[in-house]
Amino acid sequence: MNPDKARRTLEWYVFRARRVADHSLLSDQDHFLAWCRGTLKFSIVPGGESTVRISLPKEEAFESLAGRCRPFLMLRDDLHFKKVLDSLRPHVAADPQRLAHLDELAEAWSKLDPKSGATLGLASQVGSAAGPLGALIPDTTLADAWLYCDFGHGDIDAVERVGEHGLDSRYFAAVLLITNIARVAVATLNFIRNCCNVGLMELHPEVFAAPVLAKPERTMVLTAMATGPVGTKREDLEAALREAEG
Numbered sequence: 009m010n011p012d013k014a015r016r017t018l019e020w021y022v023f024r025a026r027r028v029a030d031h032s033l034l035s036d037q038d039h040f041l042a043w044c045r046g047t048l049k050f051s052i053v054p055g056g057e058s059t060v061r062i063s064l065p066k067e068e069a070f071e072s073l074a075g076r077c078r079p080f081l082m083l084r085d086d087l088h089f090k091k092v093l094d095s096l097r098p099h100v101a102a103d104p105q106r107l108a109h110l111d112e113l114a115e116a117w118s119k120l121d122p123k124s125g126a127t128l129g130l131a132s133q134v135g136s137a138a139g140p141l142g143a144l145i146p147d148t149t150l151a152d153a154w155l156y157c158d159f160g161h162g163d164i165d166a167v168e169r170v171g172e173h174g175l176d177s178r179y180f181a182a183v184l185l186i187t188n189i190a191r192v193a194v195a196t197l198n199f200i201r202n203c204c205n206v207g208l209m210e211l212h213p214e215v216f217a218a219p220v221l222a223k224p225e226r227t228m229v230l231t232a233m234a235t236g237p238v239g240t241k242r243e244d245l246e247a248a249l250r251e252a253e254g
Contacts, residue, residue: 014095015211018200021092022215025197028076028190030220033065043187046129046147046180064183074159074182077189081122089117092196099209106203113199116192122152122185129184134172142171150181158182 034040042063049061064070079087093114100106119126126148133141150170157166158178170178201216203209234248 014098017086017091017095018209019211019215021087021095022197022200022211023218023220024076024079024087025193026216026220028073029194029197031073031076031190033069033073033187034190034194039065040187040191043183044191046184062180064180067179070183070186071159073190074155074186077186077193078155078160080117080189080193081120089196093117096200096203096209099203103208106199106208109199113192113196116195120185120189120192122148122155124148128188132173132177134177142173145170145173147181147184150178151185154178154182 028034033043043065047063049063051059051061065073079085080089080092082088093110096110097107100110118124119128125146127146129147131144131146132150133144135141150173153166153169153173154175155161156163157169158175159182166178200209200211204211204216232249232252234245234252236245236248
């Protein structure tokens with residue numbers, strides 16, 4: 009990657025990763041870390057009904073976090089994590105400690121590939137109480153099915169991907185995967201910030217300070233305005249503007 013493309017990749021990664029860091033679901037660290045760990049709460053009642061409780065974020069709010077993390081997983085996107093790490097490596101190549109830290113980040117990212125078929129925290133089987141259990145499905149595969157069948161795409165092969173595992177199971181796995189991606193994305197952001205602070209690289213200071221959330225309301229001062237009925241030619245509107253400014 010040429011140096012200019014690498015710098016632009018890192019600067020835009022900083023902007024996008026700051027959007028992850030500022031997401032509302034990361035504001036409560038206790039809840040966020042519980043989702044990262046895939047926390048389950050068991051209630052064991054000898055001779056009675058034992059239960060397991062799963063507490064997850066509301067799906068609509070979580071979808072926005074997933075959307076902000078999605079570019080880091082897309083191989084064709086400029087911000088795929090491997091491209092970001094490759095852009096970083098030349099800057100820390102002469103610093104053994106930071107190079108080792110970068111390798112740790114690369115390993116953490118590699119474990120979060122939803123196409124890997126690896127197990128982050130759990131694999132599960134489902135079936136009827138009296139019948140056989142289905143295939144053992146790892147959580148990354150369940151999460152991948154949520155990403156492609158329930159969220160970011162319109163694939164229709166959920167059953168072919170994960171059998172009888174329903175939306176709840178796919179969503180639980182997606183929360184486990186995406187919150188860990190958010191965690192590693194923020195860790196990578198902090199690593200870049202540290203490298204800039206110690207002079208190993210130079211990015212435009214604005215990328216660390218520019219607003220990352222669009223304003224829901226704005227008021228703008230109008231210095232000139234021209235209107236016309238539907239079908240008015242652009243040239244006529246521009247002439248009216250020049251007249252108003254004149």
